Amino acid sequence: MIALHDLHKSFGPKRVLAGVNLQVGQGESLCVIGQSGTGKSVLLKCILGLVQPDRGQVTWNGRPIDRAGFMAGFGMLFQGAALFDSLSVWQNVAFRLRQRMSDAKARPIALDKLARVGLGPETADLMPAELSGGMAKRVGLARAIADDPSVIFFDEPTTGLDPIRARAINTLIRDIVTQTGATAITITHDMDSVRAIGDRVALLQGGTIVHDGPVTRMADAPALADFLGDGVAK
Amino acid sequence: MTPIRTVGRAALRLTRGIGAVAIFAGRGLGGLRIHGLRALAVQMLQIGWLSLPVVGLTALFTGAALALQIHSGGERFQAGDVVPAIVAIGMVRELGPVLGGLMVAARVASSIAAEIGTMRVTEQIDALVTLSTDPVRWLVTPRLWAAILSLPVLVAVGDIIGIMGGWLVGAGSLGFNSATYIANSWAYLEFWDVASGLIKGAVFGLIVALSGCWFGMRSSRGAAGVGRATTQAVVAAAVGILAANFALTGLFFR
Ligand SMILES: Nc1ncnc2c1ncn2[C@@H]1O[C@H](COP(=O)(O)OP(=O)(O)OP(=O)(O)O)[C@@H](O)[C@H]1O
Ligand SMILES: [Mg+2]
Numbered sequence: 139m140i141a142l143h144d145l146h147k148s149f150g151p152k153r154v155l156a157g158v159n160l161q162v163g164q165g166e167s168l169c170v171i172g173q174s175g176t177g178k179s180v181l182l183k184c185i186l187g188l189v190q191p192d193r194g195q196v197t198w199n200g201r202p203i204d205r206a207g208f209m210a211g212f213g214m215l216f217q218g219a220a221l222f223d224s225l226s227v228w229q230n231v232a233f234r235l236r237q238r239m240s241d242a243k244a245r246p247i248a249l250d251k252l253a254r255v256g257l258g259p260e261t262a263d264l265m266p267a268e269l270s271g272g273m274a275k276r277v278g279l280a281r282a283i284a285d286d287p288s289v290i291f292f293d294e295p296t297t298g299l300d301p302i303r304a305r306a307i308n309t310l311i312r313d314i315v316t317q318t319g320a321t322a323i324t325i326t327h328d329m330d331s332v333r334a335i336g337d338r339v340a341l342l343q344g345g346t347i348v349h350d351g352p353v354t355r356m357a358d359a360p361a362l363a364d365f366l367g368d369g370v371a372k
Numbered sequence: 373m374t375p376i377r378t379v380g381r382a383a384l385r386l387t388r389g390i391g392a393v394a395i396f397a398g399r400g401l402g403g404l405r406i407h408g409l410r411a412l413a414v415q416m417l418q419i420g421w422l423s424l425p426v427v428g429l430t431a432l433f434t435g436a437a438l439a440l441q442i443h444s445g446g447e448r449f450q451a452g453d454v455v456p457a458i459v460a461i462g463m464v465r466e467l468g469p470v471l472g473g474l475m476v477a478a479r480v481a482s483s484i485a486a487e488i489g490t491m492r493v494t495e496q497i498d499a500l501v502t503l504s505t506d507p508v509r510w511l512v513t514p515r516l517w518a519a520i521l522s523l524p525v526l527v528a529v530g531d532i533i534g535i536m537g538g539w540l541v542g543a544g545s546l547g548f549n550s551a552t553y554i555a556n557s558w559a560y561l562e563f564w565d566v567a568s569g570l571i572k573g574a575v576f577g578l579i580v581a582l583s584g585c586w587f588g589m590r591s592s593r594g595a596a597g598v599g600r601a602t603t604q605a606v607v608a609a610a611v612g613i614l615a616a617n618f619a620l621t622g623l624f625f626r
Contacts, residue, residue, distance in 0.1 A: 205501075209504045214499070216499055218494060218495055220494060220495040220498065222496055233503050233505075234504065237504075
């Protein structure tokens, strides 16, 4: 279980997180929604220690997070994909695999993961600079799931994709979470994503979590109704 | 009280900064592993091999200009004959390493800072961490060692080309006998003249790569952040080389 206790983070005078408390259980899929610029990406980075919180603590199974151990079974899709420019698509996907197996073994696995995000073998040897935004995002997704992680963070997995592709990615994430029992935190603006992949949904607003509840009960939540306006939680 | 406090605070900040850079350099240098040799080779190609043209041209023109200067200056006290020896000693001890280092600073510190800075702002460095990879060992180590190993070779090549530049001018237009010029170039050169220049080269290589990596890693967000990191890296590398050159020269030839 990942638990966030009273996380605070400011950049200069700008307060981004002001006391975030949140928990994600083993095998649970949590979606975090919130306006652009409220600090959702910063929240993920605080959990990972990539951004040092000013105050508060993140625990993993009750203990302060130990980064090396945590990262070993971890995958993350960055909002901007963050592919390595100097490596080809398949080498990006197989980055972790290649640390412990030969290229001959890693490449087929990478091709398989690429196929799962809807990219054919012809993309495998392209360089990241040759990809469109949506393709890069899917390569980033393939890289995140390449080593079958037990904890996965997705930062806006469907942003920049067409509706059909977005639906396919939602299904893929749902399948991964249910099949491997992975713990997932997904940041998204897409309520279809939330419905498709979330067990729970949390709304980050003004630096704190103002709503946290099961996806099946979204219609009853006044905070969500305010946030989503008419498009609510049908 | 206040001025003392200001000075004290600045001194503290400076020591802390130097300490942080030293720790960073130590981590970078200590990260070398057998399986990192491929990355090292790639960087040596980038830093060493691809710098050959610019370092060679710089040395050629410097050696040639030096020969002209020493000839016209030497004539004033009937010592025009010293041209070959002075060109050789000047190139090997001072101008080869310093100008080679500065040219590499312009070419390499900037490109390292831009590359690593771009990786920082596009979250590739963060991605490395999430893939259980130490960014320092992955990015900094091969660049530091490649620069330390390449620069002495570049300096050696630059020395030879610089002396040749002097010879071209000397034999071509100053009326020196070609064979005598070459013989006189070597005759007065001592082992330590050459060795000190090569050691300077290795130190300058460390300074260049370290500035590029340090400012690249600390690049702030956006294109402007990367631009600033690049400028800072080149300025720091150039000033660092000149300061280190003074210190090393004092150390070697007091
Ligand atoms: N390294 C940083 N330095 C300074 N400010 C930062 C930094 N990272 C984030 N911020 C600021 O923190 C705030 C939250 O950023 P964050 O990227 O977490 O937003 P977000 O909720 O993910 O938005 P979006 O949905 O648009 O991705 C923003 O105002 C941003 O400017
Ligand atoms: Mg974001």
